[in-house]
Amino acid sequence: MxxxxxxxxxxxxxxxxxxxxxxxxxxxxxxxxxxxxxxxxxxxxxxxxxxxxxxxxxxxxxDRILSREVGPLEVTPSDDRRLVVDAFARYRISDVERFRQAVGTGGIEQGERRLDAILRAQTREVLGKVSSNDILSTDRAALMLEIRNNAILEARALGLEVIDVRLKRTDLPQANLEATFARMRAEREREAADEIARGEEAAQRVRAQADRTVVELVSDARRQSEIARGEADAERNAIFAEAYGADQEFFEFYRSLSAYRKSLTGSNSSMVISPTSDFFNYLKSDTGKASGSE
Incomplete structure (x- = not known):
């Protein structure tokens, strides 16, 4: 027991x-x-x-592939146009013994803080060498690859293997947005003013050409009308001369009737004239001018 x-x-x-x-x-x-x-x-x-x-x-x-979000980071490209960049990285612990020696008892949190510092530094360095248009374009895979390759060398000292780095968002700082929008509006207004000025210039040229064409057409039409009128007057005078030569009495009778028709038409039916005037020769007698002379 x-x-x-x-x-x-x-x-x-x-x-x-x-x-x-x-x-x-x-x-x-x-x-x-x-x-x-x-x-x-x-x-x-x-x-x-x-x-x-x-x-x-x-x-x-x-031992799995881990993800790490890199918070908003302000970078200054080569054209001095500041941008705010968000990125994330995928990595894994490739050498646990070296990782332990590098971070001590801090573990994953300490390792990620040091990885953040590496990624931020490399992002600023790589993006600082190019223009903002290159960063904002959709074809920026070469920039992300360069950031990853540079980060791989530094992360290796921590026992980490950087697998991929991606830029998620690239925006202007909030303080610069209004100034940027104002500059964009000014540029668009300037372009619009240039287009309006070019349009007005073209319109002036069209109007001037049209006015010139109108003047030429009117002048030509007047010239042709004067020619036609002159020819018609000449033909009329020739007809009158021929009629007068053929029968003087009939010609005078026809001219008198034409004068009566024009004078006694419409409201012009009252006339103040001497009764002995030659105007009434063909009204006073059926023999006309000959009876007035007797």
Whole structure:
């Protein structure tokens, strides 16, 4: 009975010691066995592993590809037009022993802070060498690749492998938006004024050409009308001369009737004239002018 009393605690301690010496490495993790803070063993294969109880401890790190958001970063491109850039990176812990030596007990949080500093510095350096138009364009894959390649070299010292870097958003700072919009409006208004001026100039040329064409057409029409009128007058005078030569009495009779028709038409039916005037020769007698002379 007394022996059982001693053996039971020893058995319990032995079981506890064995269990504390066993640990499991997950397939998504890598493990470090530390002894007094110094790395003793690196466990990368999943499964059971052993350590010395109470003397050694196990620290695990995620072996998957991780994402890290880089907060808004203000950069100044080569044309001095400031931009606010958001980016994110994908990385993994490639060397857990070096990562442990670099960050100490800070773990993933400390490693990500140092990775942030690397990404920010490389983003400012790369984007500072190009113009803002290159950054804002859709074809900026070369810039992201350069940032990633430069970050890979520095992150390697931390035991990290940078897989990809992407620029998510590139905007103007809020303080510069209104000034930029005002400049854009001024440029558009200037372009509109130039277009209006060019349109007015073209319209003036068209109007001047049209006025010139009108003057030429009117002048030509007047010239032709004067020619036609002159020819008609000449023809009329020739007809009158021929008629007068053929029968002078009939010609005078026809001229008198034409004068009566024009004088006694419409409201012009009252006339103040001497009764003995030659105008009434063909009204006073059916023999006309000859009877007036008798």
């Amino acid at each position: 007394r022996r059982t009393t001693y053996l039971l605690p020893i058995l319990v301690l032995a079981i506890v010691g064995v269990l504390s010496a066993i640990f499991i490495v997950d397939e998504r993790e890598k493990a470090l066995v530390l002894q007094f803070g110094r790395v003793v063993t690196v466990k990368e294969d999943p499964g059971l592993a052993f350590k010395i109880p109470l003397i050694q401890e196990v620290v695990t790190y995620d």
